[in-house]
Amino acid sequence: MLLKCIAIDDEPLALKLIAGYVARFPFLQLLNTFEDAISGAEFLKNTPIDLLFIDINMPDITGIDLVRALKVKPMVIFTTAYKNFAFEGFELEAIDYILKPIDFKRFEKAVEKAVDYHQYKTRPAAEQAEESLYVYSEYRMVKVDLNTIEYIESMEDYIKIHVTNAKTVLTLMPLKKVLEKLPADKFQRIHRSYIVPVNKIRSIQNRKVKLTDIELPVSESYLDFVRNWMKSR
Incomplete structure (x- = not known):
């Protein structure tokens, strides 16, 4: 399994940090990084990816608006210094929502969620319903094992x-x-x-x-x- 990804952030140091974190995972391939959302959006028009790391608060267009405008949405992990954008991330069914400064262990947890969800979505439909249910809770995706459900x-x-x-x-x-x-x-x-x-x-x-x-x-x-x-x- 290889997940193609890009990172968009107007802070060069944040991009460098994310690129370094991504390099620690052999199953992640970082295709490119962008310091502005418009360049990132142009790239996404022509290049399909599996996973997008994107800052929310950027000067030209917010990460929220960029993701909302995408016709084909990859898995999304939002990164931001502001908690008040969490509900918008929830609306867009983001895989996760990471607050800056980004700790590697927290980043790793978000990546693991993306991998789990990708494996779940690429299984045959009959297998998808056998073990787990994925829902969005507390502004990020949550995996619920079916055998732990008492009632809904x-x-x-x-x-x-x-x-x-x-x-x-x-x-x-x-x-x-x-x-x-x-x-x-x-x-x-x-x-x-x-x-x-x-x-x-x-x-x-x-x-x-x-x-x-x-x-x-x-x-x-x-x-x-x-x-x-x-x-x-």
């Missing part, structure tokens, strides 16, 4: 993914969309507000699904699942 809860425009022995993952996504990303034989919607992993259902009684540590209601629209589940016992 709708919170209007957001969903909460409750996972075993870890912090709940909050992401901007409708319940219907996340259901489409999950294997149909392993996850079931039981209510307009809940999705549950079928293998973690302990019992169903009085229109309530009992999981390991919680009971959730079953709405009228999903009673067929209850009947089929009861028949399979």
Whole structure:
């Protein structure tokens, strides 16, 4: 695997640092670096890449605006000295968002996320749904192992993914969309507000699904699942 990448930053020292970090990874190929966003955008019009390292706050055009304007978007890792651009990075589904000064360990973590996501996206569709779910949470991409999901809860425009022995993952996504990303034989919607992993259902009684540590209601629209589940016992 070889990921082609470029870096765009109006600070020469930042570009030099990123280039040095990239050189430590044999699977990253740095095609070019640019000190202004316009030159970088021109390069991207004609050259496909896999990964873009880009500063947000630049004088001619912001990194946010550049990425938003790209017709074909590579994986993006934003670098910036300012925290207040985080939500825009979230909107553009960035792989990660690194604050300056960039520490190598933090840079390495972001690169690992990009590699994981690239491997996930290049697998056959059937394999993509078997092990992991990728969502955007806290302004960066998060990998959720399917076998750790306890249940998924709708919170209007957001969903909460409750996972075993870890912090709940909050992401901007409708319940219907996340259901489409999950294997149909392993996850079931039981209510307009809940999705549950079928293998973690302990019992169903009085229109309530009992999981390991919680009971959730079953709405009228999903009673067929209850009947089929009861028949399979």
